[in-house]
Every structure is written in structure tokens, then in C-alpha cells.
Amino acid sequence: MISEDAYYFLQAFFKSDEGKKYKDSPLFIVGESYGGHYAPAIAHRIWLGNKNVKEGLEKLNLAGVAVGNGLTDPEVQYQHYSEMAFKNSHNIKVISETAYETMKKAEPMCTKGIAKCNSGDSTIDQFACQAAFIYCAKALTGPFFATGLNPYDIRKQCGDNPLCYDFSHVEKFMNADATKKALHVDGHSSSWKTCNNVINQQFHVDEMKDFAPYVADLLNDGIPALIYAGDVDFICNYLGNRAWTLNLEWSHKAEFNAAEEKDWNNGAGLARTANGLTFLQVYDAGHMVPTDQPEHALTMITQFLNGEEF
Known part of the structure; x- marks a missing residue:
């Protein structure tokens, strides 16, 4: 459902005055954490749409998908x-x-x-x-x-915060009158919160669903995928993420599994890559790699967007 919404949002965005100048730019779908569901699902929906472009819609320039410390293949x-x-x-x-x-x-x-x-x-x-x-x-x-x-x-x-980190600055920004006005949110009846367990529970309906086959479809059609993980995260850890990339059934599974794990970015991590799929273990980073290792995260995403070797 979310992938369907995202697909039509992107269609509308690229037709808008703000978005039309980006229509032909490479489009990368990148997610983190539960984005291990969302990013493959959205990228796959775009890929399907491009295979059979409906009247009134545009072919989108899908160029890659990336997931950081994500939940993709729960089994x-x-x-x-x-x-x-x-x-x-x-x-x-x-x-x-x-x-x-x-x-x-x-x-x-x-x-x-x-x-x-x-x-x-x-x-x-x-x-x-x-x-x-x-x-x-x-x-x-x-x-x-x-x-x-x-x-x-x-x-x-962890401490007392439900997400173990202080997001008060984000809440302050999201609930500012200027932000609400820009987003067309009714300032009197709505407030933004970092964590709402009632809403969170409603999304658990698909937590155990496997989204790895979507990644396989994309790879088999030449669309690259980067799966990266900070190696001190527990909840979507690097061991599980490395395992599902090795377990993935796709046309170059044998080559990927046989590929050597190599030092990345002068001791910043360990990379395995073959035929468009890369798994990257980022040293000394938790669930949010850009928070813990911002310079390495910038190098990583720049390499991926530019199609450079890991």
C-alpha cells in the first residue's frame, strides 16, 4: 500500500512545478530500519510501473536502491x-x-x-x-x-527515552507554527511525536514479510543495490543483513558469495560486491550510520550514487 502511494506521489511530484526539473535525473530509493521493507517495495513498484507505463504516467529513471540497517528478510x-x-x-x-x-x-x-x-x-x-x-x-x-x-x-x-536518543530538537522543529503552515497541517488539532506506540503496532502487520525477492528482481534487471549496516546495532544487525544478502536467490548469487570481502575506505568498513550488489559492514556505527560515522556515510552514499566501486 505504501509503495503504491509513493509511486503516485512521485508521479505527481515530477509533474509539479517544483519537481519537473528533476524528472530525468537518476532516482535512488534509500531507506533505513523499517525502510528495509519500504525501500525495496517502493523501488519494485517503480520498476513494475516502468515495465508497463499507464496512460498519463511517466517512466521514472530508477537508478538504484539502498538500505541501511534494515529489516528485509526476517526469516x-x-x-x-x-x-x-x-x-x-x-x-x-x-x-x-x-x-x-x-x-x-x-x-x-x-x-x-x-x-x-x-x-x-x-x-x-x-x-x-x-x-x-x-x-x-x-x-x-x-x-x-x-x-x-x-x-x-x-x-x-538506553536511558529513559523510548528510542534511546534525544529527538526533542526534531519535535520542536516539526511542531513549530512555520513548519505546520508549510506542510498545511492544522496547527490547533495536530502535534508531531517522535514515537507513538499505538501507530507503531498498526504497522507490525507486515513485519515478518520477506522483501528480499523484490531486491532480487531489481538486481536481475541491472538495477544496483547497496545493503549497509553499522556493526554495533542489535535490532537490524550486520550479521543478519550480511546473511540475507548471501542467501538471496538471484542470477549472480554464486559470484557474489564467492567475492572477497575487502577493506573499505581505509579501515572504515568491510565490503563485498559483485554484479551490482554490495554489502557493506561499517565499523563502529550503530543503527544510524550517518549519526555515528557521518564522514564515512557521506563517502558511502557518494560512491553509490556515482556508480563507483566499493
């Missing part, structure tokens, strides 16, 4: 929460060995539930997806949350 990624909590690249053991072993034992049941969620049987989809979410969250992310550490950076405590 693969949920198998790596235990490792990230106990056997990560920083040798930080945030849970006990007993908790680690308990999490490992829960993985088969979790992945079985996620597979059922993605089975394509519409009569059980909704129930199966919700059941998988409840079980997997409790069994495989619950032990980490019980530590009080920051799920977006295992080196830090």
Missing part, C-alpha cells in the same frame, strides 16, 4: 539476534551464555513461524504473521531488551 535475520548479543565483532557479550543457548533453541520455532507467514496462503497469513511476531520478539529480542542496553548501539545504555 534469515531473526536467526542472528543470538549471535549479535553474544558473539559480535566487538566481543561484547550483552547476555549470559545460558540466555544465548535459550535463544538458539528458539530459532527453529521462530523461523518456522516466519516461513508460514510468507507461505502465500492468504487464509492463514494474518494470524501466522502476528503469531510469528509475538513469539520471535519475546524469544529472540526480549532477552536483549531486558538488559536495558541501547538496541541501536550495544555499547550504550
